[in-house]
Amino acid sequence: MSTASQDVATRNGVFARAAIYAILILFAVYYLLPLYVMLANSLKPLDEIRQGNMLALPHQWTIAPWLSAWSTAQIGVSPTGLKPYFLNSVMMVVPAVAISTILGALNGYVLTKWRFRGDTIVFGMMLLACFIPFQIVLIPSARILGLLHLAGTVPGLILIHAIYGLGFTTLFFRNYYEAFPTELIRAAQIDGASFFQIFRRILLPSSGPIIVVTVIWQFTNIWNDFLFGSSFSSVDSIPLTVALNNLVNSSTGVKEYNVHFAGAILAALPTLIVYIVSGRYFVRGLMAGAVKG
């Protein structure tokens, strides 16, 4: 009898496991389907898409839509493809992420290890910045950029993104450094290390996970931003997201869906790569209590 019940138990276990895997596979397919549709259709000639079979693999494989999206497609008034805008985005994202991360780390360092009167109020106000909707600051920002003669330039966008990211990066680093032992800072002080030496030699080498979290967070947000990009850019500084919109929403000529798909993937590629390369650290950083909730 005991062998029989064991058999039943084993069979139940196998069944449950199979059910779990089936559901997981179903969800994986469900989430991967849009990516598949985009990839498959970006590699088809436009005729095949018009025939209406969106889910089929291409009969005739072609990378022409990708080349077109990258370098020849009509964006607004000029047939430049996404290339110059991709470069605009890179020139905007890299400094903005670097500046906001470095300043966030410094803020976190000061707010936890160099406490001063009213530090919690300062931190509270920076935290508040995380919750202000972007739209509210558009007009004041435009005015300030105008006063600084940075309106419509890449440096102007860098400034806006760096400042807007500061609340979040400060929050990340403050929570991370809160748990960093203060005795280490004191030991370094006795060793004669200065404010910046302690930061660079003691704190930063132990900040790997939280730097990764912050960089991913900032990179994704700034790269994907559309509102600031469309509000504060001019012809020379349009970021990729705005250019993609101009490509897809062009009101003249034929809708080249295959080119649109290729363009959208190109636009999403950098954030995908960032996630794939450092996703492991991202989870580890989140676990370290960096982002709660």
Add this chain to the structure above:
Amino acid sequence: MPFLEIDNLQKSYGTAKILKNVSLEIEEGGFLVLVGPSGCGKSTLLNTIAGLEPITGGEIRINGQRVNELHPSKRDIAMVFQSYALYPNMTVAENIGFGMEIRGVPKPERDKAIAEVAQLLQIGHLLDRKPSQLSGGQRQRVAMGRALVRKPQVFLFDEPLSNLDAKLRIDMRTEIKRLHQRMGTTIVYVTHDQIEAMTLATKIAVLKDGILQQFGSPAEIYNNPANMFVADFMGSPAMNLIPATVAMNGKGLQVVMEREAREPIKLPIAHAPAGLGAFQGKKVMFGVRPEALTDPEGADRDAKAVATADCHIEVVEPAGSDTFAVTNLGGKAVVARLRADAHIQPGSNAPLAFNLSKAVFFDPATEDRIV
């Protein structure tokens, strides 16, 4: 001339006073231990000496020089922290050499100093490891190495042994004492462990609630505690503090201790402190250490005044080296320390010898010792 002087030191956080007019001094090469229960301000006092926390009032002088305004790195001190505070991203050698690197000492000189210290502490084989690859005892040695390599005027130790297991703690205690004897550098050492304080110190400062209770040599603190707090805090098992009255018996004073269901014990007081006469007929606290209360055969032969009294033994606790017996006097459990092979049975009556030349008396109202 004192080497480290702490003069009327005050420290407050807002309205909370952490240190209240603490004055201490230690001669060059001395070993000052700050001891007290947690929250007494001993670590804060150490941090103010290090310069890690600003002070509210008073003055700190090292070798005659006022250091109140000096940055920690300019005070010529080195500190060993409770958590060791080793830089996790650096190897042992880099940890020890970090201070020299910051001060711009050239690399060959640095390596030589690191090698010397490593040899002294026998950590030469660990120099390339990271702190996370070390055991607790090894980390402790590295932390001491980092302090030693500076050759400072004063070493500061903040509960350095409290993270070690019991056996290692005793080994490292001996090691610290040996290092102190060899180097002869002035040390200020914080602990809550009164045995560490007794074994290491040349001077002990007992603190409670930010107030210095007593400052003196270990023997003074142990034999002549200034008040009931010090008497109770120092020594293990703690000093017996027995409610008693003082009475005149013929020419001399005697101490009377009430007992349950029996006549009180009356003992003549030898060498009564001058102040005790005023307590005739009044309540006092009679303080006697467990080792001054023993079986008659085990009593100190050199003691000048020993009085024996029959006591009811409630509990017997053999501890190997000694046997502890608990009796009840004046309504309190009183511990006597007998020889290991003393024949004594719980529930029986046995004679106990009181070494009255070691006895002290306290005023129950002020809790201060009667002198």
